[in-house]
Amino acid sequence: MDNDMSTLFKAVGEHLFLAYSALFVAIVIAIPLAVISLYNRYLASILLILSNLAQAIPSFAVVAIVVPLLGIGFKPAIFAIILRIILPLFKNTYTGLKNIDYTYIDSAQGIGLNEREILLYVRFPNAYPAIFAGVKFAAVIANSVAIITSLIGAGGLGEFIYEGLTNLNMSKVLKGAIPAIIIAVLLDIGFTFIENKFTLEK
Numbered sequence: 042m043d044n045d046m047s048t049l050f051k052a053v054g055e056h057l058f059l060a061y062s063a064l065f066v067a068i069v070i071a072i073p074l075a076v077i078s079l080y081n082r083y084l085a086s087i088l089l090i091l092s093n094l095a096q097a098i099p100s101f102a103v104v105a106i107v108v109p110l111l112g113i114g115f116k117p118a119i120f121a122i123i124l125r126i127i128l129p130l131f132k133n134t135y136t137g138l139k140n141i142d143y144t145y146i147d148s149a150q151g152i153g154l155n156e157r158e159i160l161l162y163v164r165f166p167n168a169y170p171a172i173f174a175g176v177k178f179a180a181v182i183a184n185s186v187a188i189i190t191s192l193i194g195a196g197g198l199g200e201f202i203y204e205g206l207t208n209l210n211m212s213k214v215l216k217g218a219i220p221a222i223i224i225a226v227l228l229d230i231g232f233t234f235i236e237n238k239f240t241l242e243k
Contacts, residue, residue: 049201053220056197059115060187063122064180071127072172075134076160085135092132100125100186108193118195122186126179133175137168170236177232184225188217 078085104121111117141164149159165172191199201217204210 049216049220052196052198052201052217053224055195056187056199056221057224059118059190059195059197060122060183061180063119063187064126064176064183066119067123067127067130067179067183068176070123071130071175072134075131075138078131078135079138079160079164085139088128088131089135092128095125095128100182101189104186104189104193113194115195118187118190118193121190121193122183125186126182129182130175130179133178134168134172137171137175138164140171141167173232173236177228177236180228180232181225184221184228188221 074088078088103125104118107117107121107124111120138160145163145167146159149163154162187195187197188199188202191197191203198217198221201213202221205213205215205217
């Protein structure tokens with residue numbers, strides 16, 4: 042029993058590290074990319090087209106594409122998750138930063154703010170809801186793709202699910218599925234709490 046619990050906790054740890062280290066890397070890349078794209082229309086148009094296309098590609102296909110390129114294991118799995126979530130993150134961030142009421146920009150320019158100050162004090166605060174929605178969506182997707190990546194040797198909760206399905210062992214399926222569902226629910230509650238807190242403060 043103790044061995045089963047330690048195996049489960051190890052799988053939960055692997056799942057969380059896999060999903061949310063990938064999310065962190067995706068955020069670190071996507072937000073600066075969105076800022077650069079604000080001042081480069083050509084780059085913005087290419088990335089927006091790719092973002093729209095990416096939404097139509099199933100997560101399973103993204104994981105499958107990574108295998109011939111990088112092989113199997115933990116690092117290819119992280120890359121697959123980043124690949125799946127980075128473009129939606131970029132799109133939300135870029136859209137939020139771009140679609141600011143121009144009267145705010147005009148007023149900021151009128152009081153002598155430069156472009157960097159406008160970005161920090163006008164664009165980012167007003168883009169917060171869109172950026173936050175993108176991060177929340179990416180976190181949910183990362184949680185689900187982390188399950189799929191067990192097929193390429195990433196470990197985590199997905200390993201229980203797929204082993205259980207292969208052997209028709211529902212107990213093992215539930216051992217992986219229930220913690221994954223709990224993580225998803227806690228994520229939603231956590232993000233909703235943070236969102237409401239910031240909204241009330243504003």
